[in-house]
Amino acid sequence: MDSRQLRYFAAIYDRRSLTGAAESERVAVSALSYHLANLEAELGSALFERKPRGLHPTAAGERLNTHARAILRAMDAAARDLSSIRDTVSGEVTVGLAYSAVKAIGVDLARRVLAEYPDLTLILSESLSGTTLLHLKSADVDLALVYNPPPTATLRATPLLEETMVLVGRRDMIGDTDAPITVDELLTLPIILLRQGVSARALLEDVQLLRKLEARARLQMNSVQAIAGSLVAGLGCAIGTKLFMREQIESGALHWRPIIDPVLTRTLFLCEIADRPPTIALETTRALILGLIAQAVASGDWEARLL
Structure with a gap:
């Protein structure tokens, strides 16, 4: 059972027909019929009686409707809550950047944060990769873009791109x-x-x-x-x-x-402290960085191969 099946079930319950539900959900009647059959098979009960004037919920269908409405409402509330958090991203994030990363995305990152997240304080720290790693380990920076970091259990390092020297x-x-x-x-x-x-x-x-x-x-x-x-x-x-x-x-x-x-090549990594709990501000900044790097490589501004 998944949210799509529950949403389709609720539409059929409201419209009392596959055709009406298909129109409201903008899907094919055959798709609704398929999902309804799978749901009934999974639950082991018929959810509707097929009658000349449409579909009528069985006792199992009425029970499921009560649960489905509560589940769908809870999911909508969760989505609204998280959307509200994203819309009011606040806090402070410090990003340590290698020199090349500053040249490629530094200004664009600052511009995006100012335009889209006015309550987020962004601190950009340019330094050489080795120094940036020290700052990350001492908690002076939250995210670090560095080249070829040494493997260590305390760091979560994600390879982003490879450059040719x-x-x-x-x-x-x-x-x-x-x-x-x-x-x-x-x-x-x-x-x-x-x-x-x-x-x-x-x-x-x-x-x-x-x-x-x-x-x-x-x-x-x-x-x-x-x-x-x-x-x-x-x-x-x-x-x-x-x-x-x-x-x-x-x-x-x-x-x-x-x-x-x-x-000769080198690899750029996004590094974080492995056991540091994430925040919305940190996740937002990380997503911005990844998006800007992908754009810079796709446009040719950063000659590299995405990993």
Whole structure:
């Protein structure tokens, strides 16, 4: 027995005919007949007597009507109650965002919250993935978008998308060509690494390759702006995404080349503390984030593959 069967039963009870009930529910008569037969079979009782002038409820039908009305009223009340809660979402939610996530959805997330949830206070915290995880574990943020978080029982991590890494730098540094560059060739270049706090895996999951990059790195920085300035100044090149240095690439100040042998990827996760109880404000913010990420990928603003 489910809510649809009860709703169809109530319509038949009110109209005393399958045709009238079908019109009010906007379904085919055959569909109503099918659901009524299944309901009667499940309950083991006939619910209506078929008479020339229509359907008349049996004693079992009258009893079921009493229960069905109460159940349907309770379901409607629950729906109204939850709708009222959604319409008055309030509270405070802090979201920790990786740099790429800020660029892709940060402004849109703030705009949606202001327009649709005026009683919700949104706090956006931009930081490197490793630092964001520390903030999440210390309860300084409620939700975190981070790359390649280490597996741990205290975190609930949901993979959202996968990005392909590229080499970014000036043309005179990485070559005036769109041809792919191998990892072995890349390791001969002066690399600038974005330090990720406690989580170097935020750049790559390949630990051995990370160690090689760290050993060859000319500079290591924990500032995206410092890396951008250093790349434009020709101090080195960096592994990142096209979104990472989008403005500089579009202006022509920097160039990018695909990386092969192997292709390098990273995965963005939505992380939460596993045992933290959910709130309406948190669930609302999470849904907004997931929707905006899907839109950004679908529109091409975020070059990635949804997972």
